[in-house]
Amino acid sequence: MDASICPIDAQFSDQISILLNPPIPLQVQEYFQELLAERKCCGFKVKTDGEHGKGVYSEVDFQEDEIVMKDQMLVGAQHSSNKIDCLVCSFCFRFIGSIELQIGRKLYLQGVSATDECGPSNGSGCSSGSSSQKTRLPRDIIASLMNGDLQLPYSEKFPLPPVVPCLGGCKEAYYCSKSCAEADWDSFHSLLCGGNGSSNNTKAILKFMQHANDTNDIFILAAKVISNTILRCRKLKAAHVQQLGKHEFLLKAWKPVSMGYKKRWWDCIALPEDVDSCDEPEFRMQIKDLAFASLQLLKEAIYDDECAPLFSLDIYGHIIGMFELNNLDLVVASPVEDYFLYIDDLPHSQKKEAEKITKSFLDALGEDYAISCEGTAFYPLQSCMNHSCIPNAKAFKREEDKDGQATIIALKPISKGEEITISYIDEEVSYEERQESLADYGFRCECPRCLEEEHKGSSSD
Numbered sequence: 184m185d186a187s188i189c190p191i192d193a194q195f196s197d198q199i200s201i202l203l204n205p206p207i208p209l210q211v212q213e214y215f216q217e218l219l220a221e222r223k224c225c226g227f228k229v230k231t232d233g234e235h236g237k238g239v240y241s242e243v244d245f246q247e248d249e250i251v252m253k254d255q256m257l258v259g260a261q262h263s264s265n266k267i268d269c270l271v272c273s274f275c276f277r278f279i280g281s282i283e284l285q286i287g288r289k290l291y292l293q294g295v296s297a298t299d300e301c302g303p304s305n306g307s308g309c310s311s312g313s314s315s316q317k318t319r320l321p322r323d324i325i326a327s328l329m330n331g332d333l334q335l336p337y338s339e340k341f342p343l344p345p346v347v348p349c350l351g352g353c354k355e356a357y358y359c360s361k362s363c364a365e366a367d368w369d370s371f372h373s374l375l376c377g378g379n380g381s382s383n384n385t386k387a388i389l390k391f392m393q394h395a396n397d398t399n400d401i402f403i404l405a406a407k408v409i410s411n412t413i414l415r416c417r418k419l420k421a422a423h424v425q426q427l428g429k430h431e432f433l434l435k436a437w438k439p440v441s442m443g444y445k446k447r448w449w450d451c452i453a454l455p456e457d458v459d460s461c462d463e464p465e466f467r468m469q470i471k472d473l474a475f476a477s478l479q480l481l482k483e484a485i486y487d488d489e490c491a492p493l494f495s496l497d498i499y500g501h502i503i504g505m506f507e508l509n510n511l512d513l514v515v516a517s518p519v520e521d522y523f524l525y526i527d528d529l530p531h532s533q534k535k536e537a538e539k540i541t542k543s544f545l546d547a548l549g550e551d552y553a554i555s556c557e558g559t560a561f562y563p564l565q566s567c568m569n570h571s572c573i574p575n576a577k578a579f580k581r582e583e584d585k586d587g588q589a590t591i592i593a594l595k596p597i598s599k600g601e602e603i604t605i606s607y608i609d610e611e612v613s614y615e616e617r618q619e620s621l622a623d624y625g626f627r628c629e630c631p632r633c634l635e636e637e638h639k640g641s642s643s644d
């Protein structure tokens with residue numbers, strides 16, 4: 184079927200435009216007031232009367248380096264390509280298992296992919312993983328790391344939560360606790376689990392996931408948003424809190440997503456450097472077709488008649504565009520990095536003794552030993568923060584990011600009433616380069632630094 188003829192878009196056009204209508208300032212204010220009260224957050228406010236739509240403003244004075252906020256994600260996912268490097272809780276994104284399991288699993292999976300690339304291992308020629316600097320370890324050593332038979336020196340100083348399996352028995356999702364497993368099941372995973380213990384159309388789910396992994400894992404995030412909205416809608420109906428019509432339940436369940444800044448993915452995605460501008464219309468059509476193909480697979484997997492408008496291409500495109508436009512990286516620092524740094528910092532004799540065991544593992548891991556958990560997430564508060572090329576705050580401070588929450592830290596003293604801004608890009612470059620990078624986010628920067636440099640540029644012309 185052609186992406187330009189999505190029957191759901193035609194059938195539910197009125198409901199879809201209501202869902203996609205940006206909320207009015209009063210609704211925004213009420214939503215964020217409630218959210219901040221629920222989270223017992225104080226110190227800042229979301230306001231809508233600034234020059235650039237929503238913005239976050241401080242309600243107190245912050246010192247340099249002070250944590251301004253911790254923002255719990257609405258939805259997030261680890262990049263598919265990062266799953267080989269880090270085993271993390273599929274709900275809160277903490278590293279799980281043990282230092283030994285993290286290292287052993289990574290070496291094992293690197294070995295599997297190296298065997299895939301080079302054919303069955305004959306113990307020579309092809310090294311494990313992508314870097315030729317890496318050495319390969321015997322399989323029994325890797326197995327003993329993974330099964331707990333081999334304990335590395337000082338690893339007890341870096342305890343990690345145990346690995347809890349998925350309630351539906353799939354081999355894709357693992358957790359740090361039963362409560363995370365249950366929360367994920369209730370919020371997202373019960374509809375997207377491909378395990379035999381679920382009552383889902385597992386074949387269709389696996390097909391959807393495979394397509395996302397092969398093309399763009401942003402589709403998995405969009406599927407999580409849709410799954411979450413369906414589950415919230417069912418809960419609202421079951422609770423019978425109010426007598427609402429079918430579409431009002433959906434509107435209420437959709438509310439957290441309605442607050443996110445969004446445009447259609449194929450309209451807002453930056454044109455890749457290798458695509459000529461005269462091929463732009465064709466490129467955008469290909470992106471739209473790709474989204475349509477993914478949506479058909481998702482529909483096959485989790486379609487819910489009561490929430491039919493969610494399966495329209497317009498809604499799907501806007502959800503993906505929301506992730507594209509909001510610069511919301513999910514980063515969790517690696518405890519394996521902390522472990523090897525700890526060994527490196529030991530007093531000389533202890534270090535030499537420990538390295539007799541740890542060195543071969545570090546060599547086998549190569550330069551990638553410190554890879555963080557990386558993904559994309561939607562953070563409701565961080566996504567309201569406007570950009571500045573002279574920001575007063577930043578997201579992510581290594582020692583603070585132990586899980587998938589976003590940590591926002593003051594870069595300089597912030598006074599009560601001031602807008603809290605972050606930089607979406609590397610701001611240490613020229614005016615032109617900054618504007619070029621921000622064009623990928625779909626806007627021209629009007630921060631004080633850009634306005635001043637623009638003014639200087641035009642007056643020297």
Ligand SMILES: C[S@@+](CC[C@H](N)C(=O)[O-])C[C@H]1O[C@@H](n2cnc3c(N)ncnc32)[C@H](O)[C@@H]1O
Pocket residue numbers: 235236237238443444508509566567568569570571624625626627628629630
């Ligand atoms: C992640 S959103 C930030 C919240 C947004 N103001 C809202 O109303 O939802 C990013 C969008 O905010 C606006 N924006 C953020 N920083 C800006 C800046 N420095 N100059 C101009 N527009 C900005 C742009 O429209 C941009 O696409």
